[in-house]
Amino acid sequence: MKTSLPLTLAAVLASVGCSADDQAPLCTVSPATGLFTRDPVVVPLGTAASLRMDVATLMLACDNGSPAQAPDTATAEVLDPENHRVPAEVSLSDMGGEATVSFTPTTVGRHHVLLSFAPVGGVRQLGVHVAGAWRGSPTPVTLPLPRCGQLDRTARGLWLCDGVAVRGAEDRPLRLGTATTPADVAVSGNVVWVVGDGRVRRYVDTGTELELTDSLLTDALGARRLQARLASENELVVLDSERLHRFVLTDAGVLTAPPSTPWWVTGAPGRFGREQSTGLLVRASAQRVLVVSLTQPGSPDSRACPFEPSAEGSLLPVTGEPCAPLRGRPVGLEDGTLWTLLGSAQPLFPERTLYRWTLQGGRLEQDGALGLELSLGVAEAFLHLGPTVPILYSTTGEPRPSQPRRLSGQPVLGLELLPTHFPLAEGSRDTSSRFHWGGDSRPLGGFTTVYEQARP
Numbered sequence: 001m002k003t004s005l006p007l008t009l010a011a012v013l014a015s016v017g018c019s020a021d022d023q024a025p026l027c028t029v030s031p032a033t034g035l036f037t038r039d040p041v042v043v044p045l046g047t048a049a050s051l052r053m054d055v056a057t058l059m060l061a062c063d064n065g066s067p068a069q070a071p072d073t074a075t076a077e078v079l080d081p082e083n084h085r086v087p088a089e090v091s092l093s094d095m096g097g098e099a100t101v102s103f104t105p106t107t108v109g110r111h112h113v114l115l116s117f118a119p120v121g122g123v124r125q126l127g128v129h130v131a132g133a134w135r136g137s138p139t140p141v142t143l144p145l146p147r148c149g150q151l152d153r154t155a156r157g158l159w160l161c162d163g164v165a166v167r168g169a170e171d172r173p174l175r176l177g178t179a180t181t182p183a184d185v186a187v188s189g190n191v192v193w194v195v196g197d198g199r200v201r202r203y204v205d206t207g208t209e210l211e212l213t214d215s216l217l218t219d220a221l222g223a224r225r226l227q228a229r230l231a232s233e234n235e236l237v238v239l240d241s242e243r244l245h246r247f248v249l250t251d252a253g254v255l256t257a258p259p260s261t262p263w264w265v266t267g268a269p270g271r272f273g274r275e276q277s278t279g280l281l282v283r284a285s286a287q288r289v290l291v292v293s294l295t296q297p298g299s300p301d302s303r304a305c306p307f308e309p310s311a312e313g314s315l316l317p318v319t320g321e322p323c324a325p326l327r328g329r330p331v332g333l334e335d336g337t338l339w340t341l342l343g344s345a346q347p348l349f350p351e352r353t354l355y356r357w358t359l360q361g362g363r364l365e366q367d368g369a370l371g372l373e374l375s376l377g378v379a380e381a382f383l384h385l386g387p388t389v390p391i392l393y394s395t396t397g398e399p400r401p402s403q404p405r406r407l408s409g410q411p412v413l414g415l416e417l418l419p420t421h422f423p424l425a426e427g428s429r430d431t432s433s434r435f436h437w438g439g440d441s442r443p444l445g446g447f448t449t450v451y452e453q454a455r456p
Helices: 007-016
Strands: 027-029 042-044 049-054 060-062 073-079 088-092 098-103 109-118 122-132 141-143 151-153 159-161 164-166 184-188 191-196 199-205 210-217 226-231 235-240 243-249 280-283 289-294 302-309 315-317 324-326 329-334 337-342 352-360 363-372 376-378 392-394 402-406 413-417 429-431 435-440 447-452
Touching (some): 042 392, 073 098, 122 402, 184 226, 210 243, 235 280, 280 329, 289 329, 363 413
Parallel strands (some): 042 122
Antiparallel strands (some): 073 109, 109 122, 141 447, 184 191, 191 199, 199 210, 280 289, 302 324, 329 337, 352 363, 435 447
16 A cells, blocks of 8 residues: 655655655654864954865665765855855765865854755755954063952053052062952052952052052941942942942042942842852943843843932932843943843854843943854853953864954944963953953962953
C-alpha cells in the first residue's frame, strides 16, 4: 500500500539528498549543528578575513545504506552595514562538510554573510562584526599598585585607584581609606570626594598635593554597600541599596547632608551585573538625577526614575512624572549614557540585543542598537565601582575583546578593538569612558597598566 508523504517532509528529504519516493525507507535525521564559524566573529577592519563554517545540511543516515548527499558547490554574498556588496570568495572541503568564506572588509559594523549550497544545503546566514582599530593612546601608563577595580584621574593628573592616590610611578602612594576597607572615590575635575569610615571628605588636587577642604561625619550610609555615585565640584550624590543621599558644599565652604530618601518603595529591588547591583545613577541635568533599576526582581527590562531636590535639599521623586521604561538590563554606564542588554550576557543564547541610551530632554532615549551573534559574549562588569563600558568578545578563535561605539549617521552600533592582551578571565580587565586597564592584582609586586581612551 502506498502512502503519500506530507509535502513538508518530502521537501526536507529532497533538500538533504534522500529520495522522497514512498518505496524508499525513511531516513533518520541527526541533530543539526547550525551555521557556526570556528573563527572569531569579530574581524579587524581592513584585514583579510577567512571564516570556516560548518555547512550543517542535516546530514542523514538512510536505512538502505545509501550515503547522505553533501553540497557540491557554494556561493557567498557579503553585505556591509549599508547593504553594499563586499567582494568575497567561498570554497568547500573535499567532503563538502565545511565552507570557507574569505573577504576583506572596508567598513566598520555588522556584516551579513549569505551562503547558498547546491544541490543540497539551502541558504545559510551568519553575522560578522567588523571592528575598528583602537583610537586611544597607543602607549600605556603603568601604576605601581595592584590592579585597580575603581580607577579615575584628576584634571591635574592625580590617579585614584581603589582609594589610593598616586601622581606618578616614582611617587609615594597616599591611602585615603584603611588597609582593609578601601575608600569609595568620585572625581570631578580636580575635586576628589571620598566616602568611608563614617565620613564624607572633599579634597582638591592642587597639582602638588591633595588638599582637604572639609569633612563631614555621617552615619546615614551605615554598612550598606554603595551602588553608584555622581560627583560635581560642589555636590556628591550617592546611591546605596536602600536610600539616595546628597552631600552639598555651601558657599561658605561647609559640607551639609540633607535627609536621605528611599528610592525603592516596596519589596526588594532586582539585581544585575557581576556583583548583583541594584541601581545606577545618571545625571540628567543640574537639578535632575535618574535612578536606573530593574522594573522588578527577575525582570528582563529596566526603568529610569527622576529625582530632584526639594526645598530642604533632599532628592525626591518628581511629582507627576512616572518612571520611564527601558529595554534590557544595565550592563554599562558612561557620562549621560546607559547600556542595556536584552537577553543573556552569555553566548549561545538567541535574540540578544545591546542597546545604547542617551539623554534627550532630561530623559533616556534609545540611541543605537547591536544584534549579538550566538558566539559573541558580553563580559559581566562590576557596575557598582563606577562608569563602565561593556566589553564584547568572540567565543570562537581569538577573543578579540572590543567595546561598542556609535557609528556616525547610523542607527546601529559598531565595535572598536581594545588594545591589551590580558587574559579574558573575569575581572582581569576593565573599561570606562576614560580608560581601559588590567594588570596583576597581587598585593606585593602587583601593578596596573592603563590605556587612555580617545576623547569623543
